[in-house]
Amino acid sequence: MPPGAEPDExxxxxxxxxxxxxVTGESAARVLAGLGARVVVVDGGDGERQRARAEALRAAVPDGDLTVRLGDGATLPDGTGLVVTSPGWPPSAPLFAAAAGAGVPVIGDIELARRLRRPAADGTPPAEWLAITGTNGKTTTVRMLAAMLEAAGLRTAAVGNVGTPLLDVVRSAEPYDVLALELSSYQLHWSPKIAAHSAAILNIAPDHLDWHGGPEAYAAAKARIYEGNRVACVYNADTPDGEVPVxxxxxxxxxxxxxxxxxxxAPSQLGVVDDLLVDRAFGPDRRRAARELAAVSDVRPAAPHNVANALAAAALALAHGVEPRAVRDGLRAFRPDAHRISTVARRAGVEWVDDSKATNPHAAAASLAAYDPIVWIAGGLAKGATFDDLVRDAAPRLRAVILLGAERALIAEALRRHAPDVPVVDLERTDTGAMAEAVREADRLARPGDTVLLAPACASMDMFTHYMERGDAFAGAVRALPAADPDTGAAGGDGPG
Structure with missing residues (x-):
């Protein structure tokens, strides 16, 4: 058994x-009931979706000791000896206060997966974990890393916050050599010790402050990813305090x-030289020479923040022992997910870019830095964020700004302070049709050579189910515009670079 693991019995x-x-709670309940635990699932919702999930969960473990309680997420069931929480439940939830009062520990799905790690059915040792967190870029970097590991011939998967619950993969009969693990600040808050092979923090900027209670608690949660690391702690050397958590x-x-x-x-770093990604951390002569890993053009899109993502992924892959050519081949094979600096059309000399995933100011700043001049579409739920630094830095690039969403006034105020001469269109409607109106306004304001950039700097749930729906609405509205000149019609792409 690996360190920290507990036997099934x-x-x-x-x-x-x-x-x-x-998704996470269902995974934990199913696995625990399958092991013979007496499981009670609690959820404050009692709608059609919750009832359907409850029915599916009971069907998945028909012989398990499993109870589902809907409509009450605050009461601690009698006899509870451990609480396993889904990542989104905030520390202030009444259930956790009740658990603390009863002396019952609370852990998250990642800690549960660490305790349930075991060899595969064929005797293969448990897969190593290469873990990644950061305010922005986590999913892209995890998928880049998985592509590099696959290029090296390793059995791997991108798991965790990226979509596939870690617990399902840890308990799978299929053997894996190494896992590319994305971790959110929510997951890390409930994980006292990750004990990864190696881990990386891409960046830390204010986000989810309403959930964590402040920037210090948010940063402390991110820093937990390094606890118990065995081989490498990868950090962003371009941020002033990047090495402090290490x-x-x-x-x-x-x-x-x-x-x-x-x-x-410098030695013990990866970086860029003459349009090449290079390694001075793992090569045979890192003090005097750098190894070539890939060309900057192998990174798609090659915006600066995405090159940084590629370097972080390469550092973790090299820490695990892959050869440099696997870094290059993995980057060439990688395809970015939708809604991440994705060009949805080029028409009449204007490029239309969907970065709906930019749900906070830090992410939006990276997008805004990649283009000039810009017609910027922004707004939504601010999640406690402020926008002065974002607007101040972006102001010289802005042709115009179109604001939509519940808390757009916060961005409007920052624009009045730091970009008073930039035209602003403030859309008061907050229904989903506002996106089509925003796109029509952008089409009116944009000139040949401009980029119309959807980088909201805010969450989407005021108007849409999630950022993907918001991005789809943007792309659909762009494609619905009147036909452009024949030689500049809509065409897909991968963004800058």
Missing amino acids: AWVGRRVTVAGLG REAEVEEGCRAIGFTLGVP
């Missing part, structure tokens, strides 16, 4: 409460600090 008869009936982490003896930078790398 230790869970038989154990009373566990699972908080939340979403220095403060409790890691295994011999674990190295590895930086990544968009400049020329």
Whole structure:
């Protein structure tokens, strides 16, 4: 058994409460009931979706000791000895106050997966974890890393916050060599020790402050990803305090600090030289020479922040022992997900770019830095964020701004302070049709050579189910515009570079 793991028989008869009936909660409940635990799932919702999930969960473990309680997510079931929470449940939830009062520990799905790791059915040791977090870029970097590991011939999967629950893969009969693990701040908050092979923090900027209670707590949650690391702690050398969490982490003896930078790398760093991604951390002569890994043009899109993502992924892959050619081949095979700096059309000399995934100011800043001049579509739910720094830095690039969403006034105020001469269209409607109106206004304002950029800097739930629906609405509205000149019609693409 790996360190920290518990044998399956230790869970038989154990009373566990699972908080939340979403994808993560369903996974935890199913696995625990399958091990013989006495599981109660609680969820505050009692709608059609929750009832359908509850029915499907009971059908998945017909012989398990499983109870689902809908409409009450605050009461701690009698006899509970452990609470396993879904990531989105905030620390302030009444259920956790009740657990604390009863002396019942609360853990998240990642800690549960760590305790349930075991060898595969064929005796293959448990897969190593290469973990990634950051305010922005996590999913892209995890998928880049998985592509590099696949190019090296390793059995791998992108798991965690990226979509596939880690617990399902950990308990799968299919053997894996290594997992590319995306971790959110929510998951890390409930994980006292990750104990990864290697881990990376891409960046930290204010986000989810309403959930964590402040920037310090948010940053502390992110820093937990380094706890118990064995081989490498990868950090962003271009941020002033990027190495601080590494220095403060409790890691295994011999674990190295590895930086990544968009400049020329120092020893123990990866960086960029003459349009090449290079390694001065893992090569045979890292003090005097750099190994070529790939060309900047192998990164798609080659916007600066995405090159940084590629360097972080490369650092983790190299830490696991892959050869440099696998880094290059993985980057060439990688295709970015939709709604991440994706060009949806080029028409009448204007490029239309969907970065709906830019749900906070830090992410939007990266998009805005990649284009000039810009007609910017922004707004939504601010999640406690402020926009002065974002607007101040972007102001010289802005042709015009179109604002929509519930908290657009916060961006409007920042524009009045820092970009008073930039034309602003403030759309008061907050129904989903506002996106089509925003696109029509952008079409009116844009000139040949401009980029119309959807980089909202806000969450989408005021108007849409999620950022993907918002991005789809943008792309659909662009395609619905009157036909452009024949030689500049709509065409797909991968964004800048």
